[in-house]
Amino acid sequence: MKLGVCYYPEHWPEAQWDQDFATMVQLGIEWVRIGEFAWALYEPKLGQFEFGWLERALDLAHQHGLSVVLGTPTACPPKWLIDQHPEILAWDETLTPRHFGSRRHYDFASEVYAEHCVRIVTAMVKAVGEHPAVKTWQTDNEFGCHDTIISYSPVAVAAFRNWCQAQYGDIATLNRQWGNVFWSMAYDSFEQIDSPAHTVTEANPAHHFDYWRFHTDAVKAFNKRQVDILRAHSPGRDILHNYMGRFTQFDHFKVGEDLDIATWDSYPIGFLEQSPESEDYKATYARTGDPDFIALHHDLYRAVGKGRWWVIEQQPGPVNWAPHNPAPLPGMVRLWTWQAFAHSAEVVSYFRFRQAPFAQEQFHSGLLRVDSEPAQAYFEIEDFNQDRAKISGDIAHQPAKVALVFDYAGDALLRIQSQGHPDSPLQVVLNWYRAARKLGWNVDIVPPGGDLNGYALVLVPQLTHLSAQTMAAFEQTEATLMFGARCGSKVETVSIPQNLAPGELQRLIPIKIASVESLRRNISAPWQGDYNATAIAWREKVETTLTPRAICADGWGGWYQSGRVHYIANDLSAEDWQQVFATVASEIGLAVQPLSGGVRRRAFGDYWLYTNHGPDQATLPESGELVVGERVLGVAEVAIVKVG
Ligand code: GAL
DSSP: OEEEEEOOGGGSOHHHHHHHHHHHHHTTEEEEEEOTTOHHHHOSBTTBOOOHHHHHHHHHHHHTTOEEEEEOOTTSOOHHHHHHOGGGSOBOTTSOBOOSSSSOOOOTTOHHHHHHHHHHHHHHHHHHTTOTTEEEEEOSSOTTTTTOSOOOSHHHHHHHHHHHHHHHSSHHHHHHHHTTTGGGOOOSSGGGOOOSOSOSSOOOHHHHHHHHHHHHHHHHHHHHHHHHHHHHHSTTOEEEEEEOSSOOSSOHHHHHTTOSEEEEEEOHHHHHHHSSOOHHHHHHTTTTOOTTHHHHHHHHHHHHTTTOEEEEEEOOSOOSSSSSOOOOOTTHHHHHHHHHHHTTOSEEEESOSBOOSSSTTTTOOOSBOTTSOBOHHHHHHHHHHHHHTTOOSOOOOOOOSEEEEOOHHHHHHHHHTOTTOSSOHHHHHHHHHHHHHHTTOOEEEEOTTOOOTTOSEEEESOOOOOOHHHHHHHHHOOSEEEEETTTTOOBTTTBOOTTOTTGGGGGTSOEEEEEEEEOOTTOEEEBOTTOOOEEEEEEEEEEESSOOSEEBTTSOEEEEEETTEEEEOEEOOHHHHHHHHHHHHHHHTOOOOOOOTTEEEEEETTEEEEEEOSSSOEEOSOOSEEEESOSEEOTTOEEEEEOO
């Protein structure tokens, strides 16, 4: 349980650095992340490198005993580089180049840019890669922030053509797999293919989907190039990247293969403000954040990091970038810190040390105010330090009994071809996850094809494509499997299986999806009989010899079971999923602990962490030894109970 902070020495007079590092140490901070936006200072002119200031900052950090995560500065190509090579700029969907003047204005497919990145990263790692303070590297910053993965530039299109050729070999195969006989979309050669932007009506979903897959490969290659340089010249250091919340524009599992640690940037209140939740829901949790959204990402990034993960940017107070920016309730920074550690984070690092009085993020709080006096988060970290001293037992992550399979490609495809589904694919996953958490379960997220042995229950909300490896994982586990609508609904690029959905899953459960419908929010279809649940958003008409466990009044079945395999042919609210999961849990002997309102719990090592995200206080259901907090849990409070 180490604490960290993001710090920008270049924003402050050098005379202030020593005191700043001393303040960090005094607050129990051991990691400091620096350097990720400073290209224009490292290289003010082409080939003229100035790392002296960075070395002095690293020396000083080292003198204070701080470990440094050093960021490569490739999120911010400097003005002189853009002026020399405007083709580095990414193009948006209106086919307009993006402008210099903020950050992330580059195209992942630009070979010219990639070579400049190689230059700056090599120069930087040669200058400071063996510095004793540098313990870890961060590549770039937030791949994709400000909608910057997909580019429609000529450079991107040229690279996409090569990607298509490598993928399909010959143009006839691409035409067949994309279904280009439709609307005379066939190509004679790969050179004729363009981006899927600016078509009259929607472009072919197969075209869109491959454009998404191509960009995943571009991000992976861009990252890997830096990783290879860092490993060669700065051996023995971990390498990480800071991913984002609610962001699925590339397959993070693929990028994560080349990194040692996954980290992410957790802004609970900003994310809720940006979310599609109702106005009432946003008002209820405005100062605490969604009770499950952050936990979902903790579990996701633990999977992306193959077990190793950090929060590298933790919201410390109001941010500057959401539609509205309420202040967290006092106590929330401490709560979020505990929550991350209970999900097995190695480090929680706050963004940022001191609020900046200039430029875009003036309204973004820090641990210190602009006048260097402590802000609210500072005091909450002191509180956390007091709690932390009370923990002496084991805090290691234990595998959960419940797994949830998350698939980035499926998420992309269901966004591209939503068929009028009113919720984003990630929101559907969040509903399943929320229901599991409200039953008091720890949940492990597993990538498609990942090992499912040892779990009692495996939740598969939406897995459109089923590879041989994925099917093998389902067949090998003895877990109860619960599949949601749209699983197995695609083959080849994005076509409907010849034997109908759920395609290969028919090996596990004898059902065929004869037709589907999507529903506007004010239409629903209650399940008849035993279950007080209601089909919403999406329904599938199933052909089968099985008798449905739940059925709607018009005869469309909702829930099918064949042995240990369940298929739910419609969407449900989180409350209704909770009811379905609780029913299955009682049938397979899996214990539940239903939690009310915004109270959640998480088992870690010998302990349970209870957190209250509001709106009401609650009494702990747990009777073990109370190590931190009170049995009556106030809003924004934590309680830690020792059970081991
Ligand atoms: C993150 C970003 C940081 C900073 C922060 C503000 O998305 O990585 O550089 O901008 O947001 O909340």
